[in-house]
Amino acid sequence: MKIRVDVMLKTGVLDPQGAAVQHALGTMGFEGIQGIRQGKVIELDLAENDKAKACAQAKEMCEKLLANTVIESYKVEAL
Amino acid sequence: MRAAVIVFPGSNCDRDLAVAFERAGADVTMVWHKDDHLPEGLDMVAVPGGFSFGDYLRCGAIAARSPITRSLIRHGERGGYILGVCNGFQVLTETGLLPGALIRNAGLKFICKDVELNVENDQTAFTQGYSKGEQVTFPIAHHDGNYQVPDEKLAELRGEGRIGFTYADNPNGSAGDIAGVISRNRRVLGLMPHPERAVDAAHGGTDGVAMFSALVESVVAA
Numbered sequence: 544m545k546i547r548v549d550v551m552l553k554t555g556v557l558d559p560q561g562a563a564v565q566h567a568l569g570t571m572g573f574e575g576i577q578g579i580r581q582g583k584v585i586e587l588d589l590a591e592n593d594k595a596k597a598c599a600q601a602k603e604m605c606e607k608l609l610a611n612t613v614i615e616s617y618k619v620e621a622l
Numbered sequence: 623m624r625a626a627v628i629v630f631p632g633s634n635c636d637r638d639l640a641v642a643f644e645r646a647g648a649d650v651t652m653v654w655h656k657d658d659h660l661p662e663g664l665d666m667v668a669v670p671g672g673f674s675f676g677d678y679l680r681c682g683a684i685a686a687r688s689p690i691t692r693s694l695i696r697h698g699e700r701g702g703y704i705l706g707v708c709n710g711f712q713v714l715t716e717t718g719l720l721p722g723a724l725i726r727n728a729g730l731k732f733i734c735k736d737v738e739l740n741v742e743n744d745q746t747a748f749t750q751g752y753s754k755g756e757q758v759t760f761p762i763a764h765h766d767g768n769y770q771v772p773d774e775k776l777a778e779l780r781g782e783g784r785i786g787f788t789y790a791d792n793p794n795g796s797a798g799d800i801a802g803v804i805s806r807n808r809r810v811l812g813l814m815p816h817p818e819r820a821v822d823a824a825h826g827g828t829d830g831v832a833m834f835s836a837l838v839e840s841v842v843a844a
Contacts, residue, residue, distance in 0.1 A: 552725075556770055557795065559726050608687060611680055611716065614723040614770055 545622040551582035625666040635671035642818040646834035655688040669710030682712030711812035722771035728795025738790035747840040751832030758829040760815035767814040769796035
């Protein structure tokens with residue numbers, strides 16, 4: 544089953560890349576952007592077909608490698 | 623002193639580190655990251671700069687899960703000395719041997735230049751060759767040297783004297799101007815600037831020599 548993992552910098556952690564993208568959009572004439580945070584999306588294709596078990600596996604992968612929980616938060620979603 | 627330098631795919635300061643330790647009198651072994659244990663009887667393990675595994679996922683993240691790293695963590699837990707420079711510092715934060723994390727430079731650019739550092743703690747084997755408040759010049763060469771740590775942890779690091787070096791003029795946005803962090807037992811140092819690139823006058827400076835000499839002397843004496 545396919546699982547989607549979103550990894551984002553935690554609120555409060557400076558995101559220089561998001562800030563640069565926001566600045567660029569501003570100079571292109573896009574108005575009213577109040578904030579941009581840039582993260583990553585990781586798609587996993589797992590042999591496990593039980594949704595709860597697959598999500599639990601993905602969560603363990605996030606804790607151990609996919610996210611650095613010192614600075615990043617993650618969200619696991621079955622597709 | 624018996625030292626080992628770990629080599630990952632993409633390491634590029636491994637030989638510089640080995641030369642810096644050898645010149646200070648250490649006996650140095652290179653260890654490939656796929657080896658599942660370190661040689662016996664090591665005093666010091668050094669984790670070099672470079673771009674291990676292409677910096678994929680996060681800087682140092684994949685190196686921190688290499689087979690050799692379990693052995694590195696055990697070496698640290700046993701009270702062995704560990705020095706992590708640049709990418710090596712990133713690897714040490716990813717393993718949890720040092721607190722915090724290193725993210726993209728605030729100015730988004732790769733920075734390669736000499737920087738002035740303040741010595742903040744001269745009571746470690748790494749820094750006893752310097753004096754607190756002394757300024758030293760080491761080169762930096764990084765894209766992700768922006769050290770981040772929660773405010774309460776920053777206060778704790780300051781309170782425990784665990785900041786080894788700060789930048790005189792913060793180049794990358796690091797919290798508290800931090801350039802180098804020390805473990806609670808004072809046996810692990812991670813820093814973004816490169817002391818091993820400052821051990822030969824022909825290469826522009828020798829301020830790094832005191833770190834390697836002091837380490838070799840103190841570990842031999844211990």
